Amino acid sequence: MIYLDHAATTPLRDEARDAWLEAQRVTGNASSVHGAGQNARRVLEEARERVAATLGAEPIEVVFTSGGTESVGSALQGLWRRRAADESRIVLPDGEHHATLDTVAWLASHEGADVSPVALDAAGRIPVDAFGAAVDGAALATALVAGNETGTVNDAAGLAATAARARVPLHLDAVAALGRTRVDFAAWRGDAPAGSGLVAM
Secondary structure, eight states: OOOOOTTTOOOOOHHHHHHHHHHHTOOSOTTOOSHHHHHHHHHHHHHHHHHHHHHTOOGGGOOOOSSHHHHHHHHHHHHHHTSOTTOOEEEEETTOOHHHHHHHHHHHHHHOOEEEEEOOOTTSOOOHHHHHHHHTTOSEEEEESBOTTTOOBOOHHHHHHHHHHTTOOEEEEOTTTBTTBOOOHHHHHTTSOTTSSEEEO
8 A cells, every 4th residue: 555645644753653652651740849740841841842943943932732723723813812902804815724714714703803815826825925915904814834635835934924024923834844844933934023923833
């Protein structure tokens, strides 16, 4: 059998499995002050530092969740709740992951969000110019870095720069990009100041 669905789910690498099994041997509440707890805290924080270094991020920016769906929901709802009171528009390109679509649909039906779609180009990518036209004056915007079904890769740096110029918080879903293309939060953030609203996962 030849497995061809790596855009959606890639088989676990042996080294990742071995690291996970090794971590499972560590017992202790990482919030406790006893020795076992402090050892668990060390393992957790070293993992956070390794992930941050891989992603071009600071360790404080790395928040562990149960997976992409929880991360997307938390990021989008968090950005929505910190918007200005008179902002209600969310820029939502076509072809986004269901975690994003479902969260934005919930915000529209329960909290009055207005959705501004952005059509994809013939290659299934988000056109930066069309995205830029839509993002001006929005409460927030979201975009896939890489499509989980199609494998198309968007210009994350271009999208982030466009959102930063418009001073619109941007959520980038990089779940399907990791391991397939370079994921570098610092490069995507560019000259935008820390805390400007760029969120990536």
